[in-house]
């Protein structure tokens with residue numbers, strides 16, 4: 185069952201019970217008071233009748249007694265009024281016309297214990313007759329009917345009010361709870377950390393919403409921190425710390441994938457191996473920092489000579505490698521190698537006016553003709569670079 189239905193049901197039950205209990209108690213109290221008042225009235229009227237019918241009894245004037253009866257009790261809620269003579273015979277009588285299909289008022293009066301009001305008629309201290317009055321109970325019946333009607337109206341009003349109250353409560357309690365659920369679901373399923381719950385009007389729920397939002401703030405900050413850390417770690421894992429180009433791990437991964445794809449599509453690949461000449465002398469003569477500067481310059485200069493899709497990596501020390509994807513021909517690769525060599529070997533002016541004259545040996549290998557596995561291709565490029573270095577040494 186939904187909370188809204190439960191609230192509506194509970195409110196309606198409480199309201200109906202309260203109205204019913206209050207109405208029954210009020211009706212009971214009202215009837216008791218009315219019964220006492222009716223009994224008093226009957227007694228009072230019986231006493232008045234005694235004085236009015238006494239002359240008629242003394243003179244035996246039944247007509248006058250009947251007129252007195254009718255005149256006095258007609259509109260006073262009396263069911264039956266009887267005057268008895270001293271011998272116990274009916275001297276005069278008046279009976280109220282009954283408009284109702286049943287004798288409900290009279291029966292109600294009996295149920296409520298309303299007694300017949302009786303008074304003796306005396307003349308000169310001698311009992312000459314008796315007067316008896318019984319109530320028709322119609323005032324009490326009317327009270328009961330109007331009270332019942334009012335009870336119905338109150339109950340209908342309670343149902344309406346219960347409905348309105350439950351809707352208000354639903355809006356102020358259930359809606360905020362639904363919002364909490366919606367945001368929690370979005371965070372859980374879609375990792376939507378940017379979502380926040382709107383704050384409710386009810387203090388306790390607003391406090392809950394504030395705590396929830398604070399928790400989301402913290403989670404979002406942690407997630408951001410983790411993402412940044414992951415990026416840094418990923419960068420560290422695949423990049424060379426000094427030069428910023430890719431490292432050996434990443435190069436080997438990419439070469440493996442490129443070889444597989446090239447084998448499937450009958451494509452071509454080219455590998456250039458670079459090794460600086462006499463790099464040790466730079467370190468020795470100008471210091472390690474100058475050596476680092478040269479390594480960074482070599483990385484940048486090489487990177488500038490290739491396309492974005494190609495890959496430059498530092499294998500370690502003064503060794504670099506370039507992976508060229510889909511080269512047109514061996515001549516095209518040789519041309520790229522020449523461009524790289526020219527760029528790297530341009531003079532490098534360091535701070536303090538020191539001018540370095542870098543030199544590099546480059547070896548190349550092509551897939552598939554020079555090697556079909558990663559190891560074979562790298563060995564071929566390394567061999568070619570070694571041959572170029574030997575050539576350089578022989579010339580130097």
Ligand SMILES: Nc1nc2c(ncn2[C@@H]2O[C@H](COP(=O)(O)OP(=O)(O)OP(=O)(O)O)[C@@H](O)[C@H]2O)c(=O)[nH]1
Pocket residue numbers: 426459460461462463464465467471472473474475476479500501502
């Ligand atoms: N500044 C600097 N030097 C490094 C770094 N890593 C390696 N080296 C040095 O680079 C040099 C590389 O050695 P080699 O390649 O044998 O020296 P080379 O003088 O270039 O010898 P050839 O290649 O035969 O011409 C070594 O002296 C290493 O100490 C680095 O990160 N920074």
